[in-house]
Amino acid sequence: MARVGYLDCFSGASGDMILGALVDAGLSPQSLRAELAKLPLTGYRLSAGKVQRAGLAATQVRVTVAKKQPPRRLSDIVSIIEGGSLPSADKEKGVAIFRRLAEAEAKVHGLPLAEAHLHEVGAVDAIVDVMGAVAGLRLLRVEELFASALALGGGRTESAGGALPVPAPATLELVASVGAPTVARQGGEERELLTPTGAAIITTLARFQRPAMKVDCVGYGAGSRDIPGWPNVLRLWLGTTVEEGGRLILLAETNIDDMNPEILGYVQERLFASGAVDVWLTPIQMKKGRPGVMLSVLCPLEAEGAIVSVLLRETSTLGVRLREVRRQEAEREVLEFESSLGPAVVKVKRLPGEPPQAAPEYEVCRRLAKASGRPLAEVYRIVQGEAQALLG
Numbered sequence: 001m002a003r004v005g006y007l008d009c010f011s012g013a014s015g016d017m018i019l020g021a022l023v024d025a026g027l028s029p030q031s032l033r034a035e036l037a038k039l040p041l042t043g044y045r046l047s048a049g050k051v052q053r054a055g056l057a058a059t060q061v062r063v064t065v066a067k068k069q070p071p072r073r074l075s076d077i078v079s080i081i082e083g084g085s086l087p088s089a090d091k092e093k094g095v096a097i098f099r100r101l102a103e104a105e106a107k108v109h110g111l112p113l114a115e116a117h118l119h120e121v122g123a124v125d126a127i128v129d130v131m132g133a134v135a136g137l138r139l140l141r142v143e144e145l146f147a148s149a150l151a152l153g154g155g156r157t158e159s160a161g162g163a164l165p166v167p168a169p170a171t172l173e174l175v176a177s178v179g180a181p182t183v184a185r186q187g188g189e190e191r192e193l194l195t196p197t198g199a200a201i202i203t204t205l206a207r208f209q210r211p212a213m214k215v216d217c218v219g220y221g222a223g224s225r226d227i228p229g230w231p232n233v234l235r236l237w238l239g240t241t242v243e244e245g246g247r248l249i250l251l252a253e254t255n256i257d258d259m260n261p262e263i264l265g266y267v268q269e270r271l272f273a274s275g276a277v278d279v280w281l282t283p284i285q286m287k288k289g290r291p292g293v294m295l296s297v298l299c300p301l302e303a304e305g306a307i308v309s310v311l312l313r314e315t316s317t318l319g320v321r322l323r324e325v326r327r328q329e330a331e332r333e334v335l336e337f338e339s340s341l342g343p344a345v346v347k348v349k350r351l352p353g354e355p356p357q358a359a360p361e362y363e364v365c366r367r368l369a370k371a372s373g374r375p376l377a378e379v380y381r382i383v384q385g386e387a388q389a390l391l392g
Helices: 015-024 029-036 074-082 088-109 124-139 169-177 196-205 263-273 301-314 362-372 376-391
Strands: 003-008 044-053 056-065 144-147 156-159 162-165 213-222 233-241 247-256 278-285 291-299 321-327 331-339 342-350 357-360
Touching: 015 029, 015 044, 015 056, 015 124, 015 196, 015 213, 015 233, 029 044, 029 124, 044 124, 044 213, 056 124, 074 088, 074 124, 088 124, 088 169, 088 196, 124 196, 169 196, 247 301, 263 278, 263 291, 263 301, 291 301, 301 321, 331 376, 342 362, 342 376, 357 362, 357 376, 362 376
Parallel strands: 003 144, 056 213
Antiparallel strands: 003 233, 044 056, 156 162, 213 233, 247 291, 247 321, 278 291, 331 342, 342 357
16 A cells, blocks of 8 residues: 555645645645755745635735745756755755746747746745655645646736736646646636646655545645635545456557657557556558558556547547446555566556566666676576565
């Protein structure tokens, strides 16, 4: 079992809503402040308190900045993050989030990455939101983060450069960059619901599917606006994964015979990023004797829109076949251990009444083979044998 979190973004998300949901789910504000104090960042105050949003109790986190912030580039923010004493994994995630933000800003403004000014998303409060979210997930022991489809909002919003349509161009670029699923407009949406900071955090750290999980608690993070008749909150479900003896899953298939096959590897990456459980290619023969491939995708039912969008946008296909199938799954886990060749990782499959079966991870064995000079097949045998011995 793994500790997981699921962000229910029915009213969008922002950096402060994510922090509010973490605190509401049990993160101590004092612990959060202590982690943020490890950054070389001053001139702000973080506070948290209970509020009501359309009858729902939620936690609102406010980051109050003492003075106006200068515009920052990606390199400035990376220096702040790297100059702190947070764990290296936190730094890597924080830099990845701001790099994604900077890439989106650079693209929509037609600038080189190094010249893109981050304006609001580079201010102290945005840095606190991002690094607070990263540190908060670690403090709550969340091993994997998931997210629902994203509510974007509508209308217009004000920025340092003037009025912008909602969703803001950088927000929409972030959503598009990973093929994130979105929901249709609904109540309360004539305003910005998903901010660039919230979009950057979620598209970098989360997978867009709802996991099978045992929910232990739910945290509600309040948005800054109290919208009449609309609960402007972000829900965070915390719990552990559970084994499903058999569940309905979606199989999407399409036949392709007129596309550069080099593109298929990229399509596979986009499909996995959009929630696919498995993706495979089957050689087939099409009409007029043309060779082709059948591209097959397994995904959760709720990921249908995102998966179909990737297939229609990224391939030459004109249609996708969809059907629900039932999938039985073995209990599985990941075992990390120190092998005689160095640090190793294997996947462990468990079946009732049978000994566990270890399957070495390719990338790890590839690294060990290069380091040791041994044939890859021999490394596989060594790692698998030692893992089996550990498992008994």
